[in-house]
Amino acid sequence: MFYSIGERINGMFDDVKQAIASKDKNVIQNLAKRQTEAGAKYLDVNVGTAAADQEGTMAWLVETIQETCKTPLSLDSQKLNVIEAGFKVADTSMGILLNSTPLNKKDDDEILDKFIALAQQAGPDGKIIALTMDKNGVPQDTDTRVAIAAGIVEKAMEADFATDRLFIDPIVLPVKVPNAQTQPEAILTAIDQIKYLADPIPHITMGLSNMSQGSTERSLINRIFLAMTICHGADSAIVDVLDDQLMDVLATAEMLMNKQLYSDSYLKAYREL
Amino acid sequence: MPVPKIAENFRGSVNKITLGATSADGGTRTTTVTVGGAANVVYAGSSESAGEKPIIAMDVLDVAPDDWPEHLLECYKDVIGDPAAWAKKCVEEYGADVICLKFDGIHPDKGDKDAEHAVKVTKDVLAAVGVPVILWGCNNYEKDNRIMPKVSEAAKGEKCLIGTVSESNYKSLTAIALADEHFLITEAPLDINIAKQVNILVSDMGFPLERVVTFQSTGALGYGIEYSYSIQERQRLATLGGDKMMAMPVICDIGSEAWRTKEAKAADAPGWGDAAKRGPLWEASTAVCLMQAGTDILRMRHPKAVATVKNFIDELY
Numbered sequence: 001m002f003y004s005i006g007e008r009i010n011g012m013f014d015d016v017k018q019a020i021a022s023k024d025k026n027v028i029q030n031l032a033k034r035q036t037e038a039g040a041k042y043l044d045v046n047v048g049t050a051a052a053d054q055e056g057t058m059a060w061l062v063e064t065i066q067e068t069c070k071t072p073l074s075l076d077s078q079k080l081n082v083i084e085a086g087f088k089v090a091d092t093s094m095g096i097l098l099n100s101t102p103l104n105k106k107d108d109d110e111i112l113d114k115f116i117a118l119a120q121q122a123g124p125d126g127k128i129i130a131l132t133m134d135k136n137g138v139p140q141d142t143d144t145r146v147a148i149a150a151g152i153v154e155k156a157m158e159a160d161f162a163t164d165r166l167f168i169d170p171i172v173l174p175v176k177v178p179n180a181q182t183q184p185e186a187i188l189t190a191i192d193q194i195k196y197l198a199d200p201i202p203h204i205t206m207g208l209s210n211m212s213q214g215s216t217e218r219s220l221i222n223r224i225f226l227a228m229t230i231c232h233g234a235d236s237a238i239v240d241v242l243d244d245q246l247m248d249v250l251a252t253a254e255m256l257m258n259k260q261l262y263s264d265s266y267l268k269a270y271r272e273l
Numbered sequence: 274m275p276v277p278k279i280a281e282n283f284r285g286s287v288n289k290i291t292l293g294a295t296s297a298d299g300g301t302r303t304t305t306v307t308v309g310g311a312a313n314v315v316y317a318g319s320s321e322s323a324g325e326k327p328i329i330a331m332d333v334l335d336v337a338p339d340d341w342p343e344h345l346l347e348c349y350k351d352v353i354g355d356p357a358a359w360a361k362k363c364v365e366e367y368g369a370d371v372i373c374l375k376f377d378g379i380h381p382d383k384g385d386k387d388a389e390h391a392v393k394v395t396k397d398v399l400a401a402v403g404v405p406v407i408l409w410g411c412n413n414y415e416k417d418n419r420i421m422p423k424v425s426e427a428a429k430g431e432k433c434l435i436g437t438v439s440e441s442n443y444k445s446l447t448a449i450a451l452a453d454e455h456f457l458i459t460e461a462p463l464d465i466n467i468a469k470q471v472n473i474l475v476s477d478m479g480f481p482l483e484r485v486v487t488f489q490s491t492g493a494l495g496y497g498i499e500y501s502y503s504i505q506e507r508q509r510l511a512t513l514g515g516d517k518m519m520a521m522p523v524i525c526d527i528g529s530e531a532w533r534t535k536e537a538k539a540a541d542a543p544g545w546g547d548a549a550k551r552g553p554l555w556e557a558s559t560a561v562c563l564m565q566a567g568t569d570i571l572r573m574r575h576p577k578a579v580a581t582v583k584n585f586i587d588e589l590y
Contacts, residue, residue, distance in 0.1 A: 001284060001514060001515050164282065200282070259514075260516065261465060261466065261469050261507075261511050261516060261518075261519065262466045262469075263466050263467075263469035263470040263473055263518070264466075264470050265470060265473045265474075265477075266469075268473065269469065269473050269518050272476075272517065272518070
């Protein structure tokens, strides 16, 4: 089972930004519906940078989506208080994903513990995305990524938080920056190793579209890298589920890795799972 | 580091279906049966995750069989050729949970009976017993497409299980089963990929997956049982993994497959032991084995085999 997290409800997109500004529920609810139909297992909710009142906007987005849609949400912010504002008003009975926390921060050594505690409040389907990132910043190599992932797994175990409630994100960096072309391979190698850190295996997710940031062949790069990560054992990604060809690649990679039974109509069946 | 929790956490479960409609539900059945619901592999996990008990559907043929061995015919000698009395005997004397009315007689090579015959038998059997009924065609596509819609209509409102439909022949029967509110059996020739495809095809026609039962084809003990076993096992694992296109209860045709084997039939085989015991044992062994791969509805024939398997089910559930 691949957990695609639909990325479209994000204040960085113009339509969402405008909908937030004019409190236009239809745009948001329509995106929730379309992404659900396209096979999203979670809907990412990110207020972006436009809104002055981030907490209020997060709460409004959550309430607006859940008026018409039962797909679990991924509350996406770098600020815990914004995630908390969404969590407070969210129906978490279908599950919820808190997106995201590093292992620790310079100004908050306990940030991961706080995320775990919040996720625990939602019951066994309360999950978190934890970045392989710590107070020293974003690692550039495989070993540091894996070491931080081990730290995340250890903290989860100490808190009696089942390791399959973790979505570990090895952090995708744009390929189009100087010296970044070694990153895709480092990420794939990290995925290989993170899988062996715990049983049950933590989920592996990533912000896929980051890879192609600023590139000309964005969709192609995203699609190919998605297939490569699945081949290495990733089972989640924050993606544009409305990109039909991307979803076909996802369905095909999952089928070739024997995660889904083949049938002649497997592309169609995949979206209905 | 503390010891991690490693309990299996499956996402999916087998659909639960209730066959038969009582008067409260617009039918004339006196009982209904519910199957499915398993949320684990067979005999693993908690008793709650085991789902409903497997049930036994006893075969009743629309015409007198011409290839049944003596030891099997013996059990039905007073009712052969009278499907209503035959069905009644299966329920009242042999404890059938469900009757599987098999329309062998409509096959062009086995009597080529017409729709009038099939409709009459259907009505007679429905009147004779109060348990839910399975209506199973003759597996000749052309004949099934002509006769089974009439059979379906005659049983409208009874929430029967009707079949079978396959990848190359599913439209007529799926449409009529949808209209008459029956449950549908999708058949595949021991091929898990085709099994999934048939389910997608009937689903595309608007037939609810929650009203489908899958038939993967059955091989008897010694005659391909391992193929049936591993495919059903694969189906259960796909179900538990959350594949909605595979999360259906499973039916097996134990009776006709077991009683085709020479080990069950041969009367004159001194080294093989008493034929009166050997046949039922062959059928019961086939049933018990396939139950362990995940079978919800067992089509069976010999009352002794039925009793043995019922006992086995009761011991385990």
